[in-house]
Structure formats: C-alpha cells, structure tokens
C-alpha cells in the first residue's frame with residue numbers, strides 16, 4: 001500500500017523529533033509520514049494513564065513491534081501509574097475531554113519535553129491528536145505548555161488528521177492488524193465506556209480480544 005503524502009517540515013526547519021506515542025494505531029500514520037519526509041525521529045512511550053497493566057502492555061508491545069519493523073528507536077519510559085492516580089484525584093467523574101484529560105496530556109507531555117531537553121531533541125510532538133475522539137486544541141495547548149520552560153524545545157502543532165491522515169491511520173492499522181483498544185486508556189474511561197455499552201445492550205470490553213483487520217473497523 002503506497003500513500004501519497006505532502007512533505008513535512010518540523011518547526012524552524014529542524015529534522016530531529018521526539019514523538020510521544022500513545023499507541024500503535026495512532027502513531028502508525030504519524031511514523032510513516034515522518035519516515036517518508038526523511039525526519040529523524042525517536043518514539044517516546046510514556047503513558048502511565050493506561051489501565052489495567054495488561055492493556056498497557058498490549059498497547060506498548062504493539063508499538064514496539066511496529067517501531068522495530070521500521071527500525072525506529074523506542075524509549076520505554078516509566079509506568080508510574082501511582083503518580084497518574086495522584087494527579088487524577090478529585091477528577092474521577094470528569095467527562096472525557098475535560099480537566100482530567102488536560103491533566104493527563106500535561107503529565108505525558110511534561111515528561112516528553114524534559115526528555116527532549118535532556119537528550120537534545122529540538123522538537124516534540126504527539127500521535128494523540130490524530131484521533132478524532134480527541135480535542136486537538138486541548139492537546140496542542142498542553143504540548144506548547146509542556147515545552148515552554150525548556151530553551152531549545154518546541155512543540156510541533158501539526159494536524160495529523162488532515163490530508164487524508166485519518167483514513168491512512170485506519171488503513172495502516174488494518175494492514176498491520178494492530179491491537180484495537182476500545183477505550184481511551186484510564187480506569188475512568190474504561191468504566192464510562194462500559195457503562196455506555198451496557199446502556200446500549202452491548203457486552204463489556206474484553207481486554208486483549210480486538211484486532212484490526214480488513215473486515216473490522218474502529219467504528220464498531
């Protein structure tokens with residue numbers, strides 16, 4: 001499957017990028033687009049929000065598998081879930097896209113920006129914004145805020161959905177038969193997604209059972 005993509009240019013003409021990745025399906029298109037543009041990038045996997053640990057391992061392993069296939073360096077950062085829960089305290093009933101999610105993006109990007117600063121990456125960005133379930137402006141605000149304290153580190157506010165990015169994301173996920181997560185990631189999004197499914201007469205999520213394939217899609 002060959003895709004036509006415009007050439008990408010990171011801010012200030014930089015060619016080295018630290019890509020915060022949330023999962024293989026979201027980062028697949030971002031990775032292939034950066035590779036096609038000759039960008040020298042490294043994946044930074046820092047997602048202490050993902051619950052339970054079994055789901056975290058599934059998402060991470062799938063991302064490692066794809067990074068190895070493309071020969072892309074993969075930084076496996078901490079799973080400091082206790083810190084995530086401490087920061088989420090009091091926000092347990094916030095809706096998706098609300099203040100809990102701002103905290104969650106802040107936490108993940110703060111660590112990404114710090115790693116970039118300490119390891120000579122002038123640009124950071126994230127695969128999170130490619131999902132149409134997410135608020136792009138909220139993600140970009142968090143990214144810019146995280147990079148702001150560090151001289152020489154900038155957040156790349158690129159809209160990965162545009163120019164066919166969203167459909168390529170699905171095409172790549174099917175081609176690679178990626179593990180398909182069925183909720184955003186945290187324990188609260190798991191609870192709320194299950195409540196919604198039950199209200200529609202559907203079964204609860206069974207972790208580790210859904211994979212993309214040519215006859216399945218993310219709308220199910």
Ligand code: SF4
Nearest residue numbers: 101104184185186189
């Ligand atoms: S719903 Fe998603 S973005 Fe929001 S707090 Fe949970 S894992 Fe983070």
